[in-house]
Amino acid sequence: MGKWKLSERSRNKLVGVHPSLQILMKAALEESPYDFGITEGLRTPAVQKILFDAGKSTTMNSRHITGHAVDIAVYVDGQITWDFQHYKVVADHVKAVAKELKVDIEWGGDWKSLVDGPHFQLKRTTGV
Numbered sequence: 001m002g003k004w005k006l007s008e009r010s011r012n013k014l015v016g017v018h019p020s021l022q023i024l025m026k027a028a029l030e031e032s033p034y035d036f037g038i039t040e041g042l043r044t045p046a047v048q049k050i051l052f053d054a055g056k057s058t059t060m061n062s063r064h065i066t067g068h069a070v071d072i073a074v075y076v077d078g079q080i081t082w083d084f085q086h087y088k089v090v091a092d093h094v095k096a097v098a099k100e101l102k103v104d105i106e107w108g109g110d111w112k113s114l115v116d117g118p119h120f121q122l123k124r125t126t127g128v
Contacts, residue, residue, distance in 0.1 A: 004029045016042035017067045020103050021122055028097040033089050040071040058114050069121035087117035
């Protein structure tokens, strides 16, 4: 057993998320260099519209709407951090675990526009 495990709140945020992404995030957390929690999983179109209208999202075609994306919050010394460097470390770990599990993902921190460090999604090319 690893050093971290998902909280009840994080497990609840994974309800409705694609099983491959659930398995990946649980497995990645166990040996993650930093603790993290799931802050968002499945999102309704109505919530997506609110985020889009507020400029917090640039699309109405979010993978959150279909349960193919999650957002995380990284904890350092028990406190949430939004420092990109910590998300990069966690993302490198998540991508390595994804490769082991053969789960094809994208990390929002690799995007050229709207860099989104907390965001992970299944690639659309996977057919899921």
